Amino acid sequence: MNTFLSRLNTIFAFTLSVMAGLTFCCFLTTAFNEHKAPVYIGTGKAIVKNVPDYSATREKNDLGFVVFDMQADLSRIFNWNVKQLFLYLTAEYETKDHVLNQVVIWDKIIKRGENSVLDYRSSNTKYYFWDYGNGLKGNNNVTLTLSWNVIPNAGTLPKIRGEGSHKFKFPNEYSTNRL
Amino acid sequence: MSKEKMSGMFGFEFLDDVRRMNKRQLYYQVLNFGMIVSSALMIWKGLMVVTGSESPIVVVLSGSMEPAFHRGDLLFLTNYQEEPIRVGEIVVFKVEGRDIPIVHRVLKVHEKDDGHVRFLTKGDNNSVDDRGLYAPGQLWLEKKDVVGRARGFVPYVGIVTILMNDYPKFKYAILACLGLFVLIHRE
Numbered sequence: 001m002n003t004f005l006s007r008l009n010t011i012f013a014f015t016l017s018v019m020a021g022l023t024f025c026c027f028l029t030t031a032f033n034e035h036k037a038p039v040y041i042g043t044g045k046a047i048v049k050n051v052p053d054y055s056a057t058r059e060k061n062d063l064g065f066v067v068f069d070m071q072a073d074l075s076r077i078f079n080w081n082v083k084q085l086f087l088y089l090t091a092e093y094e095t096k097d098h099v100l101n102q103v104v105i106w107d108k109i110i111k112r113g114e115n116s117v118l119d120y121r122s123s124n125t126k127y128y129f130w131d132y133g134n135g136l137k138g139n140n141n142v143t144l145t146l147s148w149n150v151i152p153n154a155g156t157l158p159k160i161r162g163e164g165s166h167k168f169k170f171p172n173e174y175s176t177n178r179l
Numbered sequence: 180m181s182k183e184k185m186s187g188m189f190g191f192e193f194l195d196d197v198r199r200m201n202k203r204q205l206y207y208q209v210l211n212f213g214m215i216v217s218s219a220l221m222i223w224k225g226l227m228v229v230t231g232s233e234s235p236i237v238v239v240l241s242g243s244m245e246p247a248f249h250r251g252d253l254l255f256l257t258n259y260q261e262e263p264i265r266v267g268e269i270v271v272f273k274v275e276g277r278d279i280p281i282v283h284r285v286l287k288v289h290e291k292d293d294g295h296v297r298f299l300t301k302g303d304n305n306s307v308d309d310r311g312l313y314a315p316g317q318l319w320l321e322k323k324d325v326v327g328r329a330r331g332f333v334p335y336v337g338i339v340t341i342l343m344n345d346y347p348k349f350k351y352a353i354l355a356c357l358g359l360f361v362l363i364h365r366e
Contacts, residue, residue, distance in 0.1 A: 012315040023333070055310065056318050084246060086284070086303065088267050100267040109303065111246060132289040132297070147267050149284075151247040154333050159267050 026169055027155035030081040030169035035136040037077060039146045039162035041089075044122055047175040048136045064091075064129035066171060067122045068106070072146060072162060075116040084111045086149040087118075093142040094136025105129050138167075140169035212361045230325035232258035237271055237280065238337030240344075243302030244269070244282055251338035254282065256327025264288060264296055264322065269329040272300065273312040280326050283309055289319075317333055 044067040053061045074085060090104040105125040110116050129136075136142075148163040200208070226235040235256050239248040247269075248254070268285045283300040284319065286308055287319055290296040297319035301308040310318060343350035 084249065086267070091265050097291065098289045099292045100288065100290040104266050104286045109246065127286070130287075149267050149269070152332060156331050157269065157329055159265075 001072070001146060013035060014067050024083055026153065028114045030079055030152065030155065035077050035148070035150050035158060035160045037072060037074050039072040039164040040070065041144050041146060041164065041166035043067065043144065044069075046142075048170045048175045049176075050137070051136065053130055061177045062134050064136045065125075065140075066105075066129065066168065067124055068120065068144065068166075070118055070120045070146065071118070072118045074110065074118065076129075076148065077148070077150065078112050078116060081152045081155060082112055082150055083153050083166060084109055084149060084151045085116070088144050088147055088149075089126075090147060091142055092128060092145065093135070093139055095131065095133065095139070097133050097135065101131065101135070103127075105128060105130075113121070134171070136170050138172040141167060142170065143167050150157040152177055204353045205221065208362050212358070215361060219347070230255075230257040231260065234271075234280070234326060237327070238340045238343070239281065239282060240279060243304050244284070245304045248282065248332070249334070251335055251341045253333045253336040254329045255331035255333075257330050258325060258327040260322075261288070262328075264298055264325070264328075267299075270300065270320075270323045271326045272320055273314060273326055274317075277312075278298055280311065281309070282329065302340070 017147045046064060046066040049063045049065070050060050051063055052058050053063075053154060068089070070089070074087075077085060087108045087110065088145070090099075091103045091105050093101050095101060105127050143165050144167075147164045148160050148162070150158050150160065202327040212262055223235075229235075237254050237256060239250060239252045239254060241249060253277060254271070256270075264285060266285050266288050269282060270285055271280050271282050273280050281300075283302045285298050286301045288296060289298070299310070300318060300319075313320070337351075343353065
């Protein structure tokens with residue numbers, strides 16, 4: 001049955017299996033990478049307000065404001081099977097109601113080939129730092145960590161926490177003036 | 180001679196194979212077809228057991244996670260209940276009133292000491308969080324909304340599914356071709 005169609009079929013099937021094999025090999029070459037890097041994080045003055053959250057329940061919740069410094073060199077994480085890094089700066093803290101709160105206050109996408117050396121000074125947060133309730137006032141143990149989600153061309157999607165974190169506290173009084 | 184060649188080129192020659200088959204061979208082919216269908220089903224159900232997710236493989240249908248995931252990329256999911264949900268994770272969740280699950284990233288997590296967790300998601304390519312996509316009045320997702328969490332990624336593979344969804348006729352043509360091929364193909 002050496003028709004034109006069966007030849008086409010064979011070529012197509014062979015191409016597909018070769019591509020699948022190569023993709024898998026590409027994944028294997030980077031499967032055991034650690035993707036780690038040191039990160040420096042610092043913060044400026046933090047203030048907290050108690051204002052209604054009109055994007056949600058309209059009840060008064062704690063809203064934190066903080067400026068941060070951050071330096072990290074992530075260029076060594078990139079290789080031929082890293083399409084992009086998704087960076088996110090997480091504030092992690094404990095409150096009376098919740099044993100664990102995690103709020104992403106800043107994120108950034110770095111595609112391969114783009115600048116992967118971070119240097120931020122007194123940077124504002126990208127997202128509002130809303131607490132669920134009133135747990136930010138006087139909270140003296142808020143930890144900032146930078147993590148990244150490695151997006152490969154093909155393969156697993158590891159979530160890596162950067163080496164280095166920063167703790168800061170919120171004041172015991174609500175701030176009432178405008179920013 | 181040239182006429183025969185033409186019919187061969189368009190693949191009608193293979194019908195002769197069917198004519199030459201006896202009953203046994205025909206039964207064999209039908210059973211073979213049944214085998215293929217049932218093993219595909221078994222693999223799917225087996226994956227469901229291993230990964231704990233009700234749909235272990237999903238195709239990305241929208242551009243809301245670009246540039247990480249594009250339309251037609253394939254994601255492998257797991258959904259182990261003992262693994263906690265944390266920010267930065269890419270979850271696939273269902274919202275009441277929407278048929279199609281959504282693949283987005285976790286932006287906020289608030290977990291109580293009894294393990295009850297509320298979280299908020301956002302698509303990387305969207306400028307606002309997902310509260311507008313949730314059911315009316317719903318502000319948070321809970322663990323029961325999660326279909327799975329993305330663990331593995333393969334590009335482009337799901338594009339066939341997208342084509343089939345967009346052009347139903349294409350789907351039936353492919354199914355008919357595959358079925359016909361399996362039934363009449365003789366080794």
